[in-house]
Amino acid sequence: MSAIRTAAVVGGGIAGPVTALALRRAGIEATVYEAYENTADGLGGMLMVAPNGLNALEVVGVDRGLAGQPIHRMAMTDGRGRRMGEFGGLTGLPPSQVMWRADLYRAVRERAAAVGVQTVYGKRLSGVEETPAGVIAQFADGTQVTADVLVGADGIRSTVRQLIDPAAPGPQYTGLLGFGAYSEAEVPQARPDTMYFAFGEHAFLGYWPVPGRGTAWFGNLPYDEPLSAEQARATPPAAWMRILREKYAADVPGRDLLRGTCDDELLTFGGLEILPPVPKWYRGRMVLVGDAAHAPSSSSGQGASLAVESAVQLARCLRDIPDVGAAFATYEQLRRGRVEKVAAQAARTNSQKSMGPVATKVMALLMPLATRTFLTPEKMFGWTHRYRIDWDAPVAPA
Known part of the structure; x- marks a missing residue:
């Protein structure tokens, strides 16, 4: 005891x-x-x-x-909506929940x-x-x-x-601001059990379909100045949405998700920190x-x-x-x-x-080969997701 x-x-x-x-x-x-x-x-x-x-x-x-939504797989796309790679869930484990x-x-x-x-x-x-x-x-x-x-x-x-x-x-500030919202737009053929990561020319966007609510998305905007959540929210949502729509204007499905998002629905999280x-x-x-x-x-x-x-x-x-x-x-x-x-x-x-448009294009070229060979779900997530705590096992002093 x-x-x-x-x-x-x-x-x-x-x-x-x-x-x-x-x-x-x-x-x-x-x-x-x-x-x-x-x-x-x-x-x-x-x-x-x-x-x-x-x-x-x-x-x-x-x-x-x-009250979570099960996510069984993750898919990576480029700024044109083309699939670069996909990671399924690990055998024997329950899905992650968002x-x-x-x-x-x-x-x-x-x-x-x-x-x-x-x-x-x-x-x-x-x-x-x-x-x-x-x-x-x-x-x-x-x-x-x-x-x-x-x-x-x-x-x-x-x-x-x-x-x-x-x-x-x-x-420490990571150089990225965080935003998110629900969009009325739906991405064709997107699955509700999949989280998508889209690497556009100027910014990153993640999204997943939410049955009955359209599509949930979160974006990471490169930004030199570190802003707290309160500082970021001092800028009206409509102003941030103009910036975001401009950044994602050439990206698929980013531009459509941003167009389908009401300005007042935007969630502003400020600078991402580690x-x-x-x-x-x-x-x-x-x-x-x-x-x-x-x-x-x-x-x-x-x-x-x-x-x-x-x-x-x-x-x-x-x-x-x-x-x-x-x-x-x-x-x-x-x-x-x-x-x-x-x-x-x-x-x-x-x-x-x-990483910018050039590096993004290089990743788009290399990622399909990597995910078919050495970049497997087990190697990517096995060591984190398979971690289990045996509550009943006694702990010995270090």
Whole structure:
């Protein structure tokens, strides 16, 4: 049985409640502290949960009723709509699911509440005092709480990460802005179980048919100036749509999807960011999880899945290893290599999204041969998607 009895989890997004669920299953009473006054219902764009993420969600009981659309394959096209290659699903694994972040957030939050996990809102962390027996979390409203350990699940701009290591790196801009929307246009012969990636002359576009709703799309626009979501939204949607329609004017099906999109329906996400490798994941009785420790680009399709994996692995380590330092070190050893490999692969994908017309044409020539020979689905996704966590297996100290 774990020597840890209580945990304060800072951050009430997706990683925080999942961490609390996993800790609770490990016999540790965890309370979630969220900086904002209310829940984040209805906020955020679309995300994909891969088979490895679905497996980790199953461990904490969030595997039923997810409002996702199954994606069995991925297809790559050039700016003229010509197929460059296709990757099918992996044998023996369920399909990935694409869903609104708000739907995953709601499912996780409702599961946490159902099993008795308490979430306290309006608690913005301002400092931490460590003692030999635990930590005292101090909040901006003057209150404080005591726990055996403190888990930073507070996102890519983590306060806990800065408390652990004031020299820790912050997020870096990828050179791409993110947009998305539903379009009334339908792409001929596009299948609802397939996600399409179109590499146009000036910008990248991903899309998939949504039965009864037309086509969902997301675009990555090369942009020199890093803009936060708030800064990007200061520009009216109609102005961004004029820019996007110009960028995709020569692309198929980009131009048609943009023409079929109402200006007011545009979702603007601001600059896409990644988190460089974080030197210190823990210190004393504080530890990081999710985007606070590792935030690959959204191009990875693994952000949510990796966060859930890390939450479950952290709970297993604290369950089985009495010494807190040894538990945190083992957790980091289990996770660091995997998440940094995913981040590196996503960085390469980002470079492909903004590589220009000449390089795009070269890729269009080479990709069909590659996908028929060495670039197989197993080699591309096997090591990420086949990752499984055996909750019942004991964890040995690193």
